Amino acid sequence: MTNAAHPSSRLQQSITPELTRWITEQSEAGHGPASVLQAMQAAGWDEAVALLALEQTLNQQLDLASHQAVATRVPPQQPLPGPELEGSPLYLDAGDRQVAVLMQVQHPRLVVFGDLLSAEECEALIAAAEPRLARSRTVMTQTGGEEVSVDRTSDGMFFSRGESELIRRIEQRIARLLNWPVLHGEGLQVLHYGPGAEYKPHYDYFDPHEPGTPTILKRGGQRVGTLVMYLNDPEQGGGTTFPDLQLEVGPRRGNAVFFSYAQAHPSSRTLHGGAPVLKGEKWVATKWLREGEFH
Ligand SMILES: O=C(O)CCC(=O)C(=O)O
Numbered sequence: 001m002t003n004a005a006h007p008s009s010r011l012q013q014s015i016t017p018e019l020t021r022w023i024t025e026q027s028e029a030g031h032g033p034a035s036v037l038q039a040m041q042a043a044g045w046d047e048a049v050a051l052l053a054l055e056q057t058l059n060q061q062l063d064l065a066s067h068q069a070v071a072t073r074v075p076p077q078q079p080l081p082g083p084e085l086e087g088s089p090l091y092l093d094a095g096d097r098q099v100a101v102l103m104q105v106q107h108p109r110l111v112v113f114g115d116l117l118s119a120e121e122c123e124a125l126i127a128a129a130e131p132r133l134a135r136s137r138t139v140m141t142q143t144g145g146e147e148v149s150v151d152r153t154s155d156g157m158f159f160s161r162g163e164s165e166l167i168r169r170i171e172q173r174i175a176r177l178l179n180w181p182v183l184h185g186e187g188l189q190v191l192h193y194g195p196g197a198e199y200k201p202h203y204d205y206f207d208p209h210e211p212g213t214p215t216i217l218k219r220g221g222q223r224v225g226t227l228v229m230y231l232n233d234p235e236q237g238g239g240t241t242f243p244d245l246q247l248e249v250g251p252r253r254g255n256a257v258f259f260s261y262a263q264a265h266p267s268s269r270t271l272h273g274g275a276p277v278l279k280g281e282k283w284v285a286t287k288w289l290r291e292g293e294f295h
């Protein structure tokens with residue numbers, strides 16, 4: 001192994017391009033992270049700085065490798081839904097509403113929106129959905145009363161696309177925000193989580209290896225994007241977690257998280273779940289976007 005570049009001083013250690021290059025060379029030469037770390041410390045690098053440099057450099061290499069793998073596997077990319085974030089706007093014009101951009105991630109494409117729905121719209125959605133949840137709740141109580149944990153312990157219902165003025169208004173706003181036609185969207189789904197309920201980490205795309213998938217795909221192709229809108233504030237818990245990103249989005253009424261996936265594959269890094277509701281209850285509305293017209 002060649003000697004590591006030395007830090008410029010003991011106290012002020014910053015990760016230099018020279019150091020990054022050196023780490024890359026060592027790992028390409030087949031040296032494992034532990035011995036690379038040791039060599040950096042021997043050259044005078046602080047352990048925490050050395051670890052961070054190692055992590056950043058190896059992550060960059062991993063990203064590069066996964067992009068290359070994806071590029072060779074997948075045919076030319078079709079467009080994906082998503083907001084226009086060129087120039088880092090703080091607000092987006094969604095037609096009848098200014099929607100705040102609170103956070104974004106590049107890979108996967110993930111955006112947290114603020115104030116996508118008004119408090120009145122959230123309440124109206126819950127009120128319209130609640131009576132239509134009744135059936136799945138009855139089924140649940142027949143199987144043992146309390147909501148015992150399986151993968152998904154919420155109950156849910158679907159609105160038909162365009163079924164009311166409220167639904168049409170929200171669908172048009174989403175279409176404008178995410179640059180994706182209303183006709184490519186599934187009907188809005190509302191989920192209700194009682195205390196303790198959760199939705200274990202999963203992917204929203206249809207698994208290409210499942211026998212039922214070809215039939216599902218006839219109705220509009222794969223899912224390519226998800227928008228989860230929070231309709232109330234749970235008292236505690238109930239965030240949307242993204243294990244691959246070590247990210248948790250807090251559920252706040254009117255806010256939403258959007259993410260897209262070009263490949264129906266774990267390399268999309270879109271594994272996500274609804275964390276257990278620890279106190280109170282949680283209501284969300286989910287809009288799934290398809291490649292083609294959904295009918
Ligand atoms: O409830 C959540 O936070 C996530 C919901 C979800 O994953 C879904 O509806 O597909």
Ligand SMILES: [Fe+2]
Pocket residue numbers: 202203204226272
């Ligand atoms: Fe999901």
